Amino acid sequence: MSKKTRHEEHEEHADESWLLPYSDLMTLLVALFLVMYAMSATDAKKFEEMSQAFSNALNGGTGILDQRSATPTQSQLDQGKHDKMDNVVAENTGESDISKLRKQEQEDLEKLKKQFDQYIDKNGLSDLLSTKLNQSQLMITISDNALFASGQAEVKDESRQLAKSISSMLQQFPDYDVLVQGHTDNIPISNSSYSSNWDLSVDRALHFMKILLLNPNLNPVKFSPIGYGEYHPIAPNTTAAGRAKNRRVEVSILRKYQEATNTTTVVPPGK
Template identity: 95%
Template sequence: MSKKTRHEEHEEHADESWLLPYSDLMTLLVALFLVMYAMSATDAKKFEEMSQAFSSALNGGTGILDQRSATPTKSQLDQGKNDKMDSVVAKNTGESELVKLRKQEQEDLGKLKKQFDQYIDKNGLSDLLSTKLNQSQLMITISDNALFASGQAEVKDDSRQLAKSISTMLQQFPDYEVLVQGHTDNIPISNSSYSSNWDLSVDRALHFMKILLLNPNLNPVKFSPIGYGEYHPIAPNTTAAGRAKNRRVEVSILRKYQEATNTTTVAPSGK
């Protein structure tokens, strides 16, 4: 009896029924990957759609399918190249247009300077007026003797025509910013009207600007009066001739299209 029992124990085998569903699962996986491979080789768009569907079904995880869909397609690469080229073309076009505007502005301001110079020569005012064109502005410098009595800011009656003539020439450029700047020498002022050279220089700039703006073709928004007092001389104040040069009014037409190395700040002529 004991021998038979031992024999039966020797004949027992482990249960291998789990191999059937495992083999079925592996077969399904192989079939799935074969289908996906075939689709990727024939229709990239459908493969990408299926990739997105699988990603959504699996909580949006990033896997092999996502990695393929993240790879730029040829059309995307071509579009990127086109965008870069469009940007370069636009930049070059903008720079070319700016160069043209600067060139045109230089020509226009040069013509205006020539008109001022001709007016100065025709009226024998070369000792009282001068012009200067640089990279930031066209400046007309007027000696105080041509406009004011000593220590006063009211423009003399016989000098008002000068201001009107300047305003007529300025109206050719109504869109330009114009600064009217007053300057004095360093001799302290002592009269009942002004307590300092600051006050006198500001008031002179303001009075002269008001006469310019009697011209209805000029836009007051574009004009600004500034007083520098004695602090921006163009000549030494140690001589009478130097002090006479420092007492002046400057009318500056500011460029709109300056070189990139320049700033919009206009330095006083003495600097």
């Protein structure tokens, strides 16, 4: 018996339409690698040309690649150099202006100190008043004997002229901030008016400041009273002479333009 040859059925040819998008995908991948290579290159001009050509191929010249790349163009580099030079010039100009202001301030405070010193010498007050100019302030120190009765904060009548004279000299430079600071020795106070040296020192600073501000040419906004009590001595409290030095009022005219290395606005009393 002859065997019938059985022919296996052949499958129909598969649809090969997928090859078209696959080839497009490969083309896009090749283009992507070319773009990535161009981005890693330092030639900004070639990258811009590649970006433009790729954008045109995809969608007629519009798309995200039309935006400027992270690699700066020559014009951007030139503009950056100009901006940096402008900033340097501006900084140098500003520093020069501040230096001029510091110099003028130094001249003003030296002039004011000279006037105070002349006033002290003329009136024989060297035992009661002194001046000191440092990197933070011009300080006028006044002994409590020149202003107050013992344990009191009211300025003595004969001392009010001293306060008025000081205010007249201060009015020449009205733009400076002024601190009026009260100090005492460490002997506890015992009277009906004050419960502590701190209270007394604050009240003394306030009373003296109020007399200064009787001068209408002074701006009260620029003035502040502070009381330190016994806590900022300039001499030992173990002797009568030391305690007398510690009982004082200080009028500080603060600098506005200090050196960059000087970060303290007010030098602690006695330092």
